[in-house]
Amino acid sequence: MYKVKVYVTLRESVLDPQGKAVMHSLHKMGQSEVEDVRIGKYLELTLQKGDYDLDEKIVSMCSKLLSNPVIEDYRYEVEEVVAQ
Amino acid sequence: MKFAVIVFPGSNCDTDMYHAVKDELGSDVEYVWHDASDLSGFDGILLPGGFSYGDYLRSGAIAQFSNVMSEVVRAAKEGKPVLGVCNGFQILLETGLLPGAMRRNESLKFICQPEELVVMNDQTLFTSQYEKGEVISVPVAHGEGNYYCDEETLKLLKENDQIVFTYAKNPNGSVEDIAGITNQEGNVLGMMPHPERAVDELLGSKDGLKLFQSIVKSWRERYVAAT
Numbered sequence A: 001m002y003k004v005k006v007y008v009t010l011r012e013s014v015l016d017p018q019g020k021a022v023m024h025s026l027h028k029m030g031q032s033e034v035e036d037v038r039i040g041k042y043l044e045l046t047l048q049k050g051d052y053d054l055d056e057k058i059v060s061m062c063s064k065l066l067s068n069p070v071i072e073d074y075r076y077e078v079e080e081v082v083a084q
Numbered sequence B: 001m002k003f004a005v006i007v008f009p010g011s012n013c014d015t016d017m018y019h020a021v022k023d024e025l026g027s028d029v030e031y032v033w034h035d036a037s038d039l040s041g042f043d044g045i046l047l048p049g050g051f052s053y054g055d056y057l058r059s060g061a062i063a064q065f066s067n068v069m070s071e072v073v074r075a076a077k078e079g080k081p082v083l084g085v086c087n088g089f090q091i092l093l094e095t096g097l098l099p100g101a102m103r104r105n106e107s108l109k110f111i112c113q114p115e116e117l118v119v120m121n122d123q124t125l126f127t128s129q130y131e132k133g134e135v136i137s138v139p140v141a142h143g144e145g146n147y148y149c150d151e152e153t154l155k156l157l158k159e160n161d162q163i164v165f166t167y168a169k170n171p172n173g174s175v176e177d178i179a180g181i182t183n184q185e186g187n188v189l190g191m192m193p194h195p196e197r198a199v200d201e202l203l204g205s206k207d208g209l210k211l212f213q214s215i216v217k218s219w220r221e222r223y224v225a226a227t
Helices: A017-028 A054-066 B014-025 B067-077 B087-095 B151-159 B209-223
Strands: A002-010 A040-047 A072-080 B002-007 B028-033 B044-047 B082-085 B101-103 B111-119 B135-142 B146-148 B163-167 B178-182 B188-191
Touching: A002 A054, A040 A054, A054 A072, B002 B014, B014 B028, B014 B209, B044 B067, B044 B087, B067 B082, B067 B087, B082 B087, B087 B101, B087 B188, B111 B178, B146 B178, B163 B188
Parallel strands: B002 B028, B002 B044, B044 B082, B082 B188
Antiparallel strands: A002 A040, A002 A072, B101 B146, B111 B135, B111 B163, B163 B178, B178 B188
């Protein structure tokens, strides 16, 4: 089995109003060192091993559904796990 | 002319849309469930607002892979009028029938109020009953209506006159005050404001009715006048 960890964030060029609101809140907390906050999503997929190209499959899932390439970027990590 | 109102799990403006078409416009209309696989009996497709699939992942993201959407794409390619309102607009963006994407409103607030819209293009099949520059009052109700597209896309939208409605006072941060756009062919319109909620003076405005009347007029000119 593979465990795939996918991180989706708004693209650098796209303003993140939620992140900005959280940053202001952190400043109010006294955390004045915080310069930027970007909020994203974290997804964990578990995949069966098989006769397929893993990267190709992940890229397809990420670009067609898990992220919207118009406003979002994604990156992922793969871990091999033993089926329980 | 017969309309389909597509109903997804979580749609909540389907009844308003049905009412606008049936009772105010006086056209044939049917509800069509999201797993339907044939839209050939319909002349116009309406994607209502709401929270399809609970807005999980992103607004409209899950709906793009529902059964009926491949038929909606087919209808759009055949040149049938397709109107997506609010969540319907978000679905059209996610499906790729319209360019761009929606972000959270700049204020992070859910905005629910009447908005003044400027008709930017009165040459589309959706807006022939309006005048260019006309200001109409149509309500909005959304948390993610902050339209975004890159510079290149924006240039194309302008060159092809695809920006159909803009906000007189931008409520959500949308690029270029965009409230509604069509595809390049002009037969697919997505808009955040709700014309189906502005079809009778009792509702505070009937400015949305002309949009539906425009669709019927265009269809009649194409199919009825010719026979």
